[in-house]
Amino acid sequence: MQQLVDLFGFLSVVLRAGTLVFQSLLLGGIVFVLWIARDMPGNPESIEKMQSGSWTLLRCSTIGLIVMQGLYLYVNSAVLMTTAEIGFRAVLGANFFLSGSIVLAAAVAAYLVARQQWKVAHWLLPVLAMTVLGASVMTNHAASRLDGRPLLIILTTIHEAATAFWIGGLPFLVLALFRDKEEEARWHITERFSRVALVSVGAIVFSGMGMSIRYIASWRAVLGTAYGVMVTAKVLMLAALMLLGGINFWLLRSTSKDRVMPRLRRLIEVEVGIGITVILTAASLTSQPPAVDQPNDTVTFHQIMQRMKPTLPRLTYPQVADASISASGREATVSDVPNKLPVAYNADGEPLPPQRIAWAMESESNHHWMGLVVLAMGLLALLARTGKAGWAEYWPLLLVGIAIFIFVQADTECWPVGAKGFWACWANPEAFQHRLAALVCVAFAVFELRVRRRKWENDRMALIFPLMVATGGVVLLTHSHAITNVKENLLVELTHVSMGLLAAFASWARWLELRLPVGDRKIPSWIWPVCFALIGVGLLNYREV
């Protein structure tokens, strides 16, 4: 039962993230169809086609929001009914249920009225957008605070609205640029959008700083708490978005229309990708207690340096008498396993029990092996990039090595290293998932190798690699928020978040390499292998004690 509750708890976070993404699309879409894409100069037929596409995407966004919000209400209600042992009638009055129902009703109404020809849509959609925004803020950190609540609610509202107008509007811009082939209309629409984006960025920075002052409160907590680390990751991704936005802004004003559009579309695609990553990170942040509430669980800079200082990777595994420990029915003490394990300490300098040390050493060795492979992949990709080593193009084959590693090491109780047979282990859900991951690695190695060797760069299949890496980055940035053993989990999370950021940058750099005009690919083609190599270095220095 507890596992089911945990799984539903995780699902509710995922669904909340999805809700936030579609909410941003709905709000950004409404601004786009009602203000940005209206009264465009150019061929009426072409403009009509572009506008109808935007309205269709808006309706799709409302459907997405309806589905996500409905599922979120169902899952969160189920968790509450199980944990609090209450009936559905009692759930109805809960704050999250009320606000979620309002969002759901507003999204259904938005779907029904989102028709280009209907005059009512032009005044009702902004009202519905404000309703969705207001109800959403009701379930944010700001709503549950005791001090400074009104100010925090205002700042949160500005932050969510500005994010939606900018990032939520980007997919509409990409679609419009795709559907409207007229340079004049494309130019106008991009210029109008860039003005909205500029104001939004200012609002995001202003409100974000205000909230950070209240929720983080000290410089020490910026890197010393999970909340601070997540905000830092968001700031770095925002900086990347601002850089891309700045390039777009400069291109629009300094390059001729026929030359700017092919580049602009690709850069905006990457803005969409990083923007959605930022929204998902923000959604994950809402399930995290603000740093200011964890003064006793803040990790010091010294503790971070202690954990992060470079050490030699460990590629061997500890030999611990697990059987004797479990047979005694208690946790082992140092005297149980003399001279077998080194003495190790937690973040506060307290000695750890042997079993915990053994687990940490095993996990570290796994990470170090993985780091070796990822570093090799990055270096080989760099070598291939120089154009002087064609054989280095075969670097995807290293993924097969990873698959073998998972198969052998992830489930040590199974064949070929453990006592359990090959087929018997398929019934174990964890082993099943590990084997599935191994198969995905093999399939991906074969696939990416074919893409690289056949130079399918213009093929859509080539985009699967950056999309997979981007998905990995999102999971790394959002996966772990433990409220127990806070300091230790934060030190682990620091590594995961930095690798998540590198994965996000690597994926979108590779995307640009594939999508930009041939003459503009130089810089991104160097960025992603370097990011890969840095992820490998991070893994090689990963430590848990």
Place this chain on the structure above:
Amino acid sequence: MLLTLLLLTGLSHLAWAHAILMESTPKLHATVTGPDVPIRLRFNVRVDGSRSRLHLLAPDGSLQALPLARQSTPDVLQSQATGLKPGAYKLKWSVLASDGHMSSGDVSFTVK
């Protein structure tokens, strides 16, 4: 990517929550005088008192639901455990924060 896949497999072991316990009466690992023990838990955020629960795990393994008093402030839950015999107890709490997140935890204490 691989690390991601492996992380996903371990997700069920993590706690996803927002409300955290800031202070409690009795304090964690405290020894208190019985048989009646007042209970007060203060959280970092507003909690929904009518949808939160307190249970007491007795030394003999029995689990007893504790009635919650009316909330004096939105971040506090209060109750009273009565007729406690000497021994080690565990107060188990699960709360719904007003932002919709649920969390749970426990406070161990001893009655002398």
